[in-house]
Amino acid sequence: MAFFQPDTALPLISYKARRAMAPYIYLAPTILLLAILMLFPIITVIRYSLLDNVIMNKHPVFVGLQNYKSVLANETFRISVGNTLYFTIMSVIFHLLIGLSFALLLNSKLINSKIRSLLRVFYIMPWVFTATIVAIIWRLLLNPVGVINYILTTLNITSSNIEWLASANTALHAVTFINIWAGYPFYMVSLLAGLQGVPGELYEASIIDGANEFQKFWYITIPHLVPIIISIAMLDFIWTMQVFPLIWMTTGGGPIRATEMLSTFTYKLAFSTYKFSLASASAVIILLLSMSVALFYVRHQKARE
Structure with a gap:
């Protein structure tokens, strides 16, 4: 290609330099698009968080x-942090347990193909x-009638109907369930692929050594x-911490803030009370929490590499 000819194009730049620049030139449109769609909005939100109430002012x-001080001192924010941590940690743990159990079942040779x-x-x-369909299905299933x-x-098992999504005692457990x-199928599919990649020779050698089923598993x-568990657990933690549609369409953060999450808290700051600067500060805090796990x-x- 003419682009790589040392004596025709860009004579003031060495051939090696042009070869090194070529990948970045090809990536430039994608990098520009990401900067417009991701970097610019993030910078805008950070800027808003440092100003008085933007948009309204x-x-x-x-x-x-x-x-940031106002958000951190807000009681609802502290409640939403606790709810989000419970919702996220319990989801990740049970996603793993259920996904691994079903993956082992589907990988078992004792079951007909x-x-x-x-x-x-x-x-x-x-x-x-x-998420919309999931919310509608479970709102119908968990309806008092x-x-x-x-x-x-x-x-x-119970003597009366339970208000699963309308009671402060059960709502958080219900949306977590x-x-x-x-979300468990994501773990199931990933772990099933991992199980099918384990060399069969290792199990055969362990049988010769007298290992039982638990020892082979452990x-x-x-x-x-x-490695797969750590990767999908961290991704799941980031995704679950930012869940919004499921909570909003089942409980809306209620009753009495029992299911208030960081996502719903931020949304209400922006579009219910129109405190866009506080909402931006809350969004930046969520971003920092997510980035710590992403890092x-x-x-x-x-x-691993």
Whole structure:
């Protein structure tokens, strides 16, 4: 190509320099697009967080970190942090336990291949629904006169209908359960692929050495799955911490802030009370929390490489 001819194009730049620049020239459109769609909005939000109430105030003034202090001192913010941590940690733990259990089941040779295929379709079904559909399904199921309460009262497990999503005692556990149900297929598929990549010779050698099923699982299966588990757990932590549609369409952060998350708290600051600068400060705090986990994820990936 003429671009790489040392005696025709760009005579003042060496041939090696042009070769080194070529990949960046090809990547320039993508980098520019990412800068417009991601970097510019982030910089704008950070700028808003350092000003007086923007948008509502025609001439906002610089207030420094005052918005961050106000957000951190807000009682609802502290409640939303606790709810978000509970929601996220419980979701990640049970995503892993359920996903690993189903992956082991689908990888087992004790089950007929046709049955395994049917189970694979059945288990992955929650993953094909959007957050909106998931929220609608479970609002109907957990309705005081819905299917769940009907089954529980019929079996005499409860004596009366339970307000699953409208009671402060059960709402957070209910939305956490819904998120666990909707998210475990991601773990199941990832771990099933990892299980199918474990060399069979290792299991055969362990049988010769007299290892039982638990020892094979603990000393062969788990070590091979640890890199996958760490990667998907960190990604899941980042995604779950930012969940908004599921919470908003089931409880809206209520009742009495029982399911208030960082995402719903920030949304309400911006579009319910029109405190856009405080909402920007809250969004930056969420960004920093996510970036801390993302940084750990990137370091882990580099260590694996």
